[in-house]
Amino acid sequence: MRLRQGIVAQSIFFTAAAIVALSTAALLLFTGSRGLAVFGYMNPAEFFLSGSWNQNDENFGVLPLLAGSLLTVGLALLISGPLALGVSIFMVEIAPEPVRRVMRTVVELFAALPSVIYGLLGLTLVVPWVRESFGGGLGKGILAASIVLVFMTQPTIVSIAEDALRALPESLREGALAVGATRWQMIWRVLLPAARPGLITAVVLGTGRAVGETIAVQMVIGNITSRMPKSLLTGATTMPAAIVTQLPEATSPEHRAALIMVAFLLLVITFSLIAAVRAAGSRGKARPTTRRRPSPAAQTAAVKGGD
């Protein structure tokens, strides 16, 4: 009887795992095959190297989209990473318990806000601010999108970094203090290096969230695909923003294939980020003193939930 239950349970889990694996494979296969069809219309060099994406000329160069994504995400992470790290250090090492609890709630609230709300706030607060502070143009562009992404990535990075720091054994802190380290020396020289795998994971997952973010970015970036981004203040686009803007109006098969190819690239980037997280995670496992980091499965779930 027990044996049979075991077999039933095992086959249920096996089926579930198979469904996940198959749907992932199907996703890659679908976007891959439909996307790669774009090379039936244009050669890969043109797709990857042309600095213009213009549906009227049927010219689809992915560079403006890639550059837009890279700049937006890069700038956002440059601000967001250190900021989130500071916040999590404050929460774990400095803030008294009641303050920490309030901050934790705020972080969770931020995480739960729908993208469109971030976009709306970006449109009504950030865009006018950028327009007035830096002058010229509409205020929509890479800078505005980056600022929105800074806020959107905070909850992801803060919560994972906070977990990583909190998971460090108290004995490390006491050990550092006992040889005469100040609190800051303890944090900089012992805790941060010890938590490094978890902190890297936090930033990578934040990057995943930023790379995949669609609606909020689309609302504030101006959606200019026809040329390379000229400055941080003028209109540009990102890969997901371009897809969501153009796919509903893409009538030609060439245009559709090009957009699906962009989606395929996006998938490849996201999967690479997950791989990076796994690599950082397994490096951490080699060190017995950095215990109880989020499991790889939880990390992967966070990447997938983050776009």
Next chain:
Amino acid sequence: MDASTPSATTMTVKDTSLFYGGFRAVKDINLHFRPHAVTAIIGSSGCGKSTMLRSLNRINDRVNGFRVEGTISLGDQDVYAPTTDVVDLRRRVGMVFQRPNPFPMSIFDNVAFGLTLYAPPKRADLEMMVETALRASALWGEVKDKLRRPATELSGGQQQRLCIARAIATRPDVLLMDEPCSALDPISTLKVEELIAELKRSYTVVIVTHNMQQAARASDVTVMMNMDEADRAGHVIEVGATDDIFTNPQHPQTEAYVSGRFG
């Protein structure tokens, strides 16, 4: 005073009670920790001996609600005076913990850690100081060829000796040890005990231990603590030369404890 020679200093505890919030965990302690001697604090679990030890270098300040009444002094310095620099105090009163807690960095960097916190010495001096500390903790021979390897690769016993090296590298005046062998195998325990006997030449050593044989073997003075059944506060039952405590205890509770009848 030459900074390179430790100056074993007396620690004195006078009319001291220790509190966690409203709970008095330890009461009415009067103790005197002699330089160049090992003082062992023994007693059953929960009698407050770790709390006592952890109040000497104020590492227990981190515990919410922890409070001290009375006077603890290092030499003539009041440990809990508002003017006391806690960081400086901890540099003078080193500590080794129950479980080895090496930092996730190289063996060398672990020992050098305390030395590089303020006015880092020149590289050559630093290397010499690290070697001295590792020799003093009887670990040099085992690690001299792998100083750059992560400390976490060492065995538990080696890690604990590394932590001792880290604690003595900065040449403190007093060395506190909180059940330093409780996580070690018998052979490692023996090595650490030999080391403790060696260390008292230079330091004032205070060790908390559960292990009667260890107290008997390694200490000069023994402090017997126990919990007062009436108010559940730990207090000192008896203090004396270790030989006397183990062969001729004055108090029936001490006699019962050292002969293994309770605890």
